[in-house]
Amino acid sequence: MKSVLPILTVVAVIVALWYAAAVWMNAQWVYDQAARADTEVTLAEVIPQTLAQERPVLPAPHQVAAELWKSVVGQKVTSKRSLIYHGWITLSATLLGFAIGTGLGILLAVGIIHNRAMDLSVMPWAIASQTIPILAIAPMIIVVMNSVGLSGLLPKAVISAYLSFFPVVVGMVKGLRSPDAMQLDLLRTYNASRGETFWKLRLPASMPYLFASLKVGVAASLVGAIVGELPTGAVAGLGARLLSGSYYGQTVQIWAALFAAAIAAAALVGIIGAIQRVTLRRMGMAR
Amino acid sequence: MRDQGAGSPVIEARGLELTFQTSDGPVHALKNVNLLIGKGEFVSFIGPSGCGKTTFLRAIAALEHPTAGVLTVNGMTPEEARKSRAYGYVFQAAGLYPWRTIAGNIRLPLEIMGFSRDEQERRVRDVLQLVDLEGFGKKYPWQLSGGMQQRASIARALAFDAEILLMDEPFGALDEIVRDRLNEELLKLWNRTGKTIGFVTHSIPEAVYLSTKIVVMSPRPGRITDVIDSPLPKERPLDIRDSREFIEIAHRVREGLRAGHSYDE
Ligand SMILES: Nc1ncnc2c1ncn2[C@@H]1O[C@H](COP(=O)(O)OP(=O)(O)O)[C@@H](O)[C@H]1O
Ligand SMILES: [Mg+2]
Numbered sequence: 001m002k003s004v005l006p007i008l009t010v011v012a013v014i015v016a017l018w019y020a021a022a023v024w025m026n027a028q029w030v031y032d033q034a035a036r037a038d039t040e041v042t043l044a045e046v047i048p049q050t051l052a053q054e055r056p057v058l059p060a061p062h063q064v065a066a067e068l069w070k071s072v073v074g075q076k077v078t079s080k081r082s083l084i085y086h087g088w089i090t091l092s093a094t095l096l097g098f099a100i101g102t103g104l105g106i107l108l109a110v111g112i113i114h115n116r117a118m119d120l121s122v123m124p125w126a127i128a129s130q131t132i133p134i135l136a137i138a139p140m141i142i143v144v145m146n147s148v149g150l151s152g153l154l155p156k157a158v159i160s161a162y163l164s165f166f167p168v169v170v171g172m173v174k175g176l177r178s179p180d181a182m183q184l185d186l187l188r189t190y191n192a193s194r195g196e197t198f199w200k201l202r203l204p205a206s207m208p209y210l211f212a213s214l215k216v217g218v219a220a221s222l223v224g225a226i227v228g229e230l231p232t233g234a235v236a237g238l239g240a241r242l243l244s245g246s247y248y249g250q251t252v253q254i255w256a257a258l259f260a261a262a263i264a265a266a267a268l269v270g271i272i273g274a275i276q277r278v279t280l281r282r283m284g285m286a287r
Numbered sequence: 288m289r290d291q292g293a294g295s296p297v298i299e300a301r302g303l304e305l306t307f308q309t310s311d312g313p314v315h316a317l318k319n320v321n322l323l324i325g326k327g328e329f330v331s332f333i334g335p336s337g338c339g340k341t342t343f344l345r346a347i348a349a350l351e352h353p354t355a356g357v358l359t360v361n362g363m364t365p366e367e368a369r370k371s372r373a374y375g376y377v378f379q380a381a382g383l384y385p386w387r388t389i390a391g392n393i394r395l396p397l398e399i400m401g402f403s404r405d406e407q408e409r410r411v412r413d414v415l416q417l418v419d420l421e422g423f424g425k426k427y428p429w430q431l432s433g434g435m436q437q438r439a440s441i442a443r444a445l446a447f448d449a450e451i452l453l454m455d456e457p458f459g460a461l462d463e464i465v466r467d468r469l470n471e472e473l474l475k476l477w478n479r480t481g482k483t484i485g486f487v488t489h490s491i492p493e494a495v496y497l498s499t500k501i502v503v504m505s506p507r508p509g510r511i512t513d514v515i516d517s518p519l520p521k522e523r524p525l526d527i528r529d530s531r532e533f534i535e536i537a538h539r540v541r542e543g544l545r546a547g548h549s550y551d552e
Contacts, residue, residue, distance in 0.1 A: 186376065200395065
């Protein structure tokens with residue numbers, strides 16, 4: 001209970017600020033309408049109108065909530081107007097990309113710690129890859145993959161993987177290198193092979209680092225999948241909802257899609273956190 | 288050669304030199320070290336920090352490589368001796384894996400060395416009993432006190448039946464009361480198993496209480512300044528530390544340490 005109260009306080013403050021901002025930002029339109037119709041409006045008349053516009057500059061929280069409710073619960077999940085439908089399209093690309101990125105990240109990390117040439121060469125490239133803006137590289141990936149007949153899920157997953165492999169490489173290299181010299185010496189006194197050192201010491205020691213990276217990685221994957229939907233003008237997915245919302249000035253729809261993405265990200269991170277707790281407890285590493 | 292071991296030689300160093308190349312130039316960690324350790328002896332290495340105690344123990348374990356001289360373990364090179372599982376090594380920190388139970392930690396060398404499942408279980412049970420940790424096999428390391436963790440790490444080193452036990456300040460991080468008890472237990476264990484033990488410490492009472500042979504070392508360059516064969520009997524109650532003989536040996540060790548230091552001035 002003690003932790004709930006501060007959270008609720010913060011949420012209440014944010015919602016209040018949001019309403020204030022919505023009134024302030026949408027008021028101009030109300031005044032413009034009134035001027036056009038040659039009528040006067042009082043402040044008491046303005047406020048309700050700012051919170052009920054069809055295309056507000058900043059939708060009010062209850063409008064976003066209503067739109068979310070309508071497009072999540074009020075539609076069949078197969079409907080093009082259902083956020084579940086669009087969310088799933090994005091989520092499937094996210095999960096596939098996350099799986100590819102995680103696998104690639106772990107493989108690279110294993111290579112880096114076992115091979116001096118890889119240690120020296122891979123990391124700079126990995127870092128360089130992340131300095132290129134994803135918005136610049138996403139269209140190229142999609143165009144190139146399209147030209148060899150790959151479209152839909154896979155190009156988006158590749159962009160997802162492009163963003164998510166990096167935290168996994170960095171975290172896993174750190175984790176696999178976390179055993180200290182004494183622990184490595186101990187295994188040397190047993191004549192342990194590199195493989196045994198990896199499976200019995202390095203890999204288990206890296207688990208806390210892996211999970212920390214996976215949480216960052218899965219959020220990055222979702223961003224990658226959404227970004228991957230923008231340049232194609234995709235017709236389905238959260239990115240497509242954002243895009244069509246902005247074409248037609250449907251700000252309420254944009255915000256609803258944004259919230260759907262945020263909720264999905266929070267859920268993904270939460271799921272990984274739960275797996276982390278179970279795994280580390282099973283391993284005896286959580287107290 | 289300075290003296291004869293109690294049994295046949297297990298560890299032999301002749302003219303041993305070990306120099307580390309560092310960015311500030313060479314560090315002469317061991318200089319002309321000559322030593323014979325016989326089977327079943329309990330040998331302590333004592334000296335101020337930096338005198339090469341750890342380096343010598345690590346050289347015996349083939350974790351460091353001498354730059355000159357001869358070092359044999361059971362008549363073999365240290366590498367060959369390691370491959371024949373000649374020794375178990377106990378570090379200053381217990382270094383138990385937090386993700387393994389106490390039994391799992393003790394099983395670690397047995398898994399790597401390819402003992403059968405049944406044999407692993409039998410040995411884990413035996414060594415847990417040997418270090419007085421029966422009933423703790425299923426606990427995780429963090430559930431045990433520091434002294435118990437160190438006992439578990441000794442059990443881990445004993446599990447594969449090495450003839451030699453190398454211990455580098457194994458009780459250095461523990462308080463004196465726990466340390467006294469573990470010293471007593473270590474002596475009992477040594478009596479029961481007849482292993483050859485190399486033991487690094489910088490506590491004079493600990494060295495005198497435990498050892499059949501005390502090797503006094505001094506730094507820059509690291510070398511042996513005195514080797515004292517203890518006349519104390521094999522059975523040693525804790526109050527032997529008040530006996531005249533004990534005090535005399537302790538005095539000689541102190542003298543040896545002081546003599547080593549005079550080089551610095
Ligand atoms: N890996 C190493 N590289 C360079 N110098 C080292 C290394 N290990 C030990 N030394 C140096 O060798 C000397 C002996 O060290 P050590 O054997 O650890 O001493 P002790 O265990 O007696 O305190 C010290 O001067 C130490 O700084
Ligand atoms: Mg030392």
